[in-house]
Amino acid sequence: MVARDSSDSSPTILKGDPSVDTASLYRSSPALSFPANALYATAQFSLVVVVLPFHFLLFALFPSKRWRPSWTLTEAALMPAVKRIMSTMDTCGYKIGARRTDRAPGRVARWWMRVRDGVAFEWVEGLSRELAGGVLVDEQAKVREQVGMYVWRREGVDDGEGLVGLWLHGGAYTHNSAHPGASSSSIPRILFKREPRFSSICGPYLFFLLSGPVALATQGLPSPAQLTKAISTAVEYRLLPDSPFPAALQDAAAAYVSLLRRGIRGSQIVVMGDSSGGHLALALTRWIKETREERGAEEEARSWRLEEPSGLVLFSPWSDPSHSYLGHTASTYVPRKNSSDYVFESPPFRLHLVTSLLGSRPSSFVLSPYISPGSRTLAPGALEGFPPCFIHYGTSDRCEEEGERLVANLRRDGVRVETVVTEDTPHDLMLLAMIWRKSQVEQVWEGVLQFTGSLRR
Known part of the structure; x- marks a missing residue:
């Protein structure tokens, strides 16, 4: 286990089982592959269209239901939609707005x-x-x-x-x-x-x-x-x-x-x-x-x-990024606070992201001042x-x-x-x-x- 301050979701000391190879565990992407990702994305985007009007009505009638009390009706209704879209893109392995790096525009x-x-x-x-x-x-x-x-x-x-x-x-x-x-x-x-x-x-x-x-x-x-x-x-x-x-x-x-x-x-x-x-x-x-x-x-x-x-x-x-290494498995991951944010915080995906960032470097490099x-x-x-x-x-x-x-x-x-x-x-x-x-x-x-x-x- 990792010692943590109850008021802070970051580790005070990063520990874990050194015998576990995090690279082999998380080098393979947890994202869905075709055709499962296409079906999942279609379902999730359809759900966004269906749920968005419901959220506008819900938060208009019951302002106390908004994730953050200070959010306006528009902010409160749109944030769940943005969150679902972002999580869907990561779950399906889709890149938002990325372009090829090996060629110039035509x-x-x-x-x-x-x-x-x-x-x-x-x-x-x-x-x-x-x-x-x-x-x-x-x-x-x-x-x-x-x-x-x-x-x-x-x-x-x-x-x-x-x-x-x-x-x-x-x-x-x-x-x-x-x-x-x-x-x-x-x-x-x-x-x-x-x-x-x-x-x-x-x-x-x-x-x-x-x-x-x-x-x-x-x-x-x-x-x-x-x-x-x-x-x-x-x-x-x-x-x-x-x-x-x-x-x-x-x-x-x-x-x-x-x-x-x-x-x-x-x-x-x-x-x-x-x-x-x-x-x-x-x-x-x-x-x-x-x-x-x-x-x-x-x-x-x-x-x-x-x-x-x-x-x-x-x-x-x-x-x-060292927050992703509270331990060496997804079950040890402690999500960062502010769950109302649209940022996708699934443990396997967060660990895969940071492991991909480290590349050939050992997991200990996550504590380098270059990384964290x-x-x-x-x-x-x-x-x-x-x-x-x-x-x-x-x-x-x-x-x-x-x-x-x-x-x-x-x-x-x-x-x-x-x-x-x-x-x-x-x-x-x-x-x-x-x-x-x-x-x-x-x-x-x-x-x-x-x-x-x-x-x-």
């Missing part, structure tokens, strides 16, 4: 993206061999030679105190994409519109949106003249279960390094992400910090500098030297407790942290902005804008 699709979204698809060189050592070395996850990106451009941008946003999308490393049509792209797009410091970008300044699975590249980066007009870029990083750790980190590192090699200073860059994208942002920051230390001042002086970013912006960051920076067992000083952070989560969020611990760990290690905690909001609130109360969504945006406004002053 010529017609690229033309349409330029017309509709003002977005172009381009390429960036993969991580160089000199940087692809240490934690990035893995037989299951080879460093890619080139990485695909979606790029937003604007003519006539002005110089000023421009910031460079590096966006990493969420989706449990399984869902979503960098494509401008993906739901996760709405977050950085809105931030770009609302933050004038991101719109006043000039010279080598860029606004980068990092998302989704990584596409192989066949062309070069835009020229420095083109970069003066670049507003944002979305990178397709690789997804689970085919590409375990450190594949996504390799791709994020390649994108970050490409900015520095183009003359963009680390003090201009803000690394941002939601859910697992926040997890990846924290891992990227750790890699930058450790690689800088390994390179040393002499090597840094001889070549370009691997500078650290000016700040992190994290929405509902998934920061404690929000763990209660994180060693003091592990986050020392991190840049200022903005963190948002809700009190109905499956990631609420690990968000609290991440904030505590950062502050313990001397990192400046600004937080916005919204009452009774679910995981990754900003993805639900269209159906949620504008006052709470606005509360988050105000916090983000205040934080980014404080950077590089």
Whole structure:
């Protein structure tokens, strides 16, 4: 058994039977296969259509039946539907919004993206061999030679105190994409519109949106003249279960390094992400910090500098995958609190997700600060030297407790942290902005804008 604080669902000490091979137990996906998954999905989606009107009527007549008392009728009625849809997708092994990582959009699709979204698809060189050592070395996850990106451009941008946003999308490393049509792209797009410091970008300044699975590249980066007009870029990083750790980190590192090699200073860059994208942002920051230390001042002086970013912006960051390893079987899994959230919390699926993330690494690696920076067992000083952070989560969020611990760990290690905690909001609130109360969504945006406004002053 694992010792636990009664007020916290995280382990204080991770123990278990070391003779049990978690990889062999959970490497095979527990998802249904065809045709069972198709039949199950049809039944569940039909149930959503049938039950949704019932929930509207029920919660209108009996407000006390709502999962959260503060939820509006729309929120209360839609959340069970979202929860059923999300659990169905995972149970059936379907990926939401994910795209192939080994090809660029077709010529017609690229033309349409330029017309509709003002977005172009381009390429960036993969991580160089000199940087692809240490934690990035893995037989299951080879460093890619080139990485695909979606790029937003604007003519006539002005110089000023421009910031460079590096966006990493969420989706449990399984869902979503960098494509401008993906739901996760709405977050950085809105931030770009609302933050004038991101719109006043000039010279080598860029606004980068990092998302989704990584596409192989066949062309070069835009020229420095083109970069003066670049507003944002979305990178397709690789997804689970085919590409375990450190594949996504390799791709994020390649994108970050490409900015520095183009003359963009680390003090201009803000690394941002939601859910697992926040997890990846924290891992990227750790890699930058450790690689800088390994390179040393002499090597840094001889070549370009691997500078650290000016700040992190994290929405509902998934920061404690070690929670899935309270023991070595599904029967030992303790679900995270806030069952009203839409996040699927089935023990076999959670364990399979984290085991897939670890890949060839032993189960003990789940306690690495690369994997679980929000763990209660994180060693003091592990986050020392991190840049200022903005963190948002809700009190109905499956990631609420690990968000609290991440904030505590950062502050313990001397990192400046600004937080916005919204009452009774679910995981990754900003993805639900269209159906949620504008006052709470606005509360988050105000916090983000205040934080980014404080950077590089």
